[in-house]
Amino acid sequence: MSGKGFQAWVLAAGQGTRMKSALPKVLHGIAGRPMVGWAMGAAIEAGADRLCVVVRHGAQEVAPVVEALGQSWGVSAQLVQQGPENGTGAAALAVVCGTEPVASEDPVVVILYGDCPLVPSGVIRALVDRLEQDSAVLALVTSRLENPTGYGRIVRDGKGTIQAIREQKDCSVEEQAIAEVNPGIYAARASFLRGALPSLTTENAQRELLLTDIVDRAVGATSSGGPVVTSIDWPMDELLGVNDRWQLAQAESCMQERLREAHARNGVTLRNPGSISLEASVTIGEDSVVESGVVLRGSTEIGRGVHVDVGCVLENVTVEEGAQLLPYTVARDCHIGTKASVGPFAHLRPKTQLGPHTKVGNFVEMKNTSLGAYSKAGHLSYLGDGVVGEGVNIGAGTIFCNYDGWNKHVTHLEDGSFIGSDSQLVAPVRVGQGAYVATGTTVTQDVPADGLAISRPRQQNKEGYAARLRSRLKSMKPEAP
Numbered sequence: 031m032s033g034k035g036f037q038a039w040v041l042a043a044g045q046g047t048r049m050k051s052a053l054p055k056v057l058h059g060i061a062g063r064p065m066v067g068w069a070m071g072a073a074i075e076a077g078a079d080r081l082c083v084v085v086r087h088g089a090q091e092v093a094p095v096v097e098a099l100g101q102s103w104g105v106s107a108q109l110v111q112q113g114p115e116n117g118t119g120a121a122a123l124a125v126v127c128g129t130e131p132v133a134s135e136d137p138v139v140v141i142l143y144g145d146c147p148l149v150p151s152g153v154i155r156a157l158v159d160r161l162e163q164d165s166a167v168l169a170l171v172t173s174r175l176e177n178p179t180g181y182g183r184i185v186r187d188g189k190g191t192i193q194a195i196r197e198q199k200d201c202s203v204e205e206q207a208i209a210e211v212n213p214g215i216y217a218a219r220a221s222f223l224r225g226a227l228p229s230l231t232t233e234n235a236q237r238e239l240l241l242t243d244i245v246d247r248a249v250g251a252t253s254s255g256g257p258v259v260t261s262i263d264w265p266m267d268e269l270l271g272v273n274d275r276w277q278l279a280q281a282e283s284c285m286q287e288r289l290r291e292a293h294a295r296n297g298v299t300l301r302n303p304g305s306i307s308l309e310a311s312v313t314i315g316e317d318s319v320v321e322s323g324v325v326l327r328g329s330t331e332i333g334r335g336v337h338v339d340v341g342c343v344l345e346n347v348t349v350e351e352g353a354q355l356l357p358y359t360v361a362r363d364c365h366i367g368t369k370a371s372v373g374p375f376a377h378l379r380p381k382t383q384l385g386p387h388t389k390v391g392n393f394v395e396m397k398n399t400s401l402g403a404y405s406k407a408g409h410l411s412y413l414g415d416g417v418v419g420e421g422v423n424i425g426a427g428t429i430f431c432n433y434d435g436w437n438k439h440v441t442h443l444e445d446g447s448f449i450g451s452d453s454q455l456v457a458p459v460r461v462g463q464g465a466y467v468a469t470g471t472t473v474t475q476d477v478p479a480d481g482l483a484i485s486r487p488r489q490q491n492k493e494g495y496a497a498r499l500r501s502r503l504k505s506m507k508p509e510a511p
């Protein structure tokens with residue numbers, strides 16, 4: 031490793047017609063991160079000290095995403111607008127035209143495509159090292175594919191020296207049979223690019239400026255000494271590009287496999303791993319278990335020793351150590367405390383805060399509600415806009431009536447209170463510490479601490495009434511059995 035920095039240019043200005051999408055191609059997500067972000071991330075991880083991202087198609091959407099990603103990593107990505115010419119060569123040329131050369135030095139430039147999200151930082155590092163070790167002006171990655179269709183082919187002479195990259199549409203029949211392809215990762219001396227890029231022409235089948243033609247320019251400039259163009263070989267399954275939705279799906283599968291492997295090697299048990307879907311920024315603590323069909327998205331952070339059972343879907347959820355998420359828990363933008371137990375079939379909506387040792391059971395929906403330590407809502411409830419203290423028991427079928435059609439109101443349940451089953455709390459309302467709400471009560475006024483609220487008519491029993499009713503109904507419908 032040379033350890034020296036380099037510039038990275040990420041080309042993200044293309045139209046991406048083959049995606050058949052209103053969304054610019056480079057914004058399509060892989061494991062929850064836009065493709066352009068993967069290329070940027072790999073460059074930064076490999077040691078890029080300056081980052082330029084070329085935009086044009088959908089620039090109004092792409093630019094803010096690039097800026098936000100840069101900020102999230104603490105780097106400033108310089109946006110460069112591609113000019114009217116089309117093609118990857120035109121995109122690279124835009125950087126040459128749009129940025130000032132570094133006067134005193136001849137830095138290494140790495141060029142990446144924004145539609146190659148799988149490219150690992152290791153290949154970039156290895157390529158920069160090869161360029162420097164061989165004192166070449168241009169270094170390429172080459173790879174082999176059983177079906178090379180669509181990729182540029184590596185054309186070598188009889189001695190095996192690289193002569194050119196030929197695009198699919200410009201290939202002769204013989205050249206089409208070449209299995210060695212161009213994954214689209216380049217390292218070059220800035221001085222070489224400043225000379226070669228302005229010399230590109232549109233004399234090719236696509237009538238575009240092709241970045242790949244810089245190989246021909248480098249070969250043509252061969253003079254004294256060592257190799258001008260050098261290369262490294264890398265397995266293509268780590269470098270696949272995305273031009274259409276099927277390639278997007280395949281790249282997603284590859285990335286999922288990488289993420290699952292990384293978590294498993296970090297001490298997480300993944301049961302039936304192929305069925306688990308993870309986004310890039312998710313963290314999972316050691317000794318946690320993730321069961322079949324679980325989906326973890328966004329900034330979800332799972333602590334140590336957490337059990338995430340079958341079919342849970344979590345987005346931006348923090349789960350503290352030792353919590354149990356039973357099957358089919360769905361949660362978003364919320365916090366689940368230490369040793370809490372949630373589900374099966376619980377729905378935690380944004381701003382739900384579950385304290386330590388809380389229990390939320392089946393068919394409970396919560397929103398913007400906090401539950402203090404050891405409080406429980408075991409069954410069939412809606413708890414919206416609530417502040418629930420510690421050690422509170424919420425019976426089956428409890429509803430926080432938080433919405434009057436206009437405003438949302440808060441239900442307070444103080445420590446140690448007890449809400450009998452099938453009660454409604456018509457907010458704003460407060461149940462005092464240790465108070466008791468009798469089963470089937472509609473609470474419309476505050477309940478004082480240690481008081482009892484009951485609002486239901488007394489029961490009457492009418493003896494023999496059911497039997498008399500039955501015989502009367504039967505006589506009116508004689509054909510019934």
Ligand code: UD1
Pocket residue numbers: 041042043044045056084112115116117118119120121143144145146180181182183195197211212213214239240241242270271272273
């Ligand atoms: C390109 C390579 C091909 C290689 C393949 C690897 C060229 C001419 N061909 O083909 O040899 O095998 O990638 O995946 O480079 N872009 C711009 N501005 C443009 C056009 C494209 O910024 O005017 C960007 C796109 O946003 C995309 C990247 O460049 O991120 C690649 O463009 P694309 O059109 O997909 O090139 P390929 O046909 O895949």
Ligand code: CA
Pocket residue numbers: 143145271272273
């Ligand atoms: Ca492509």
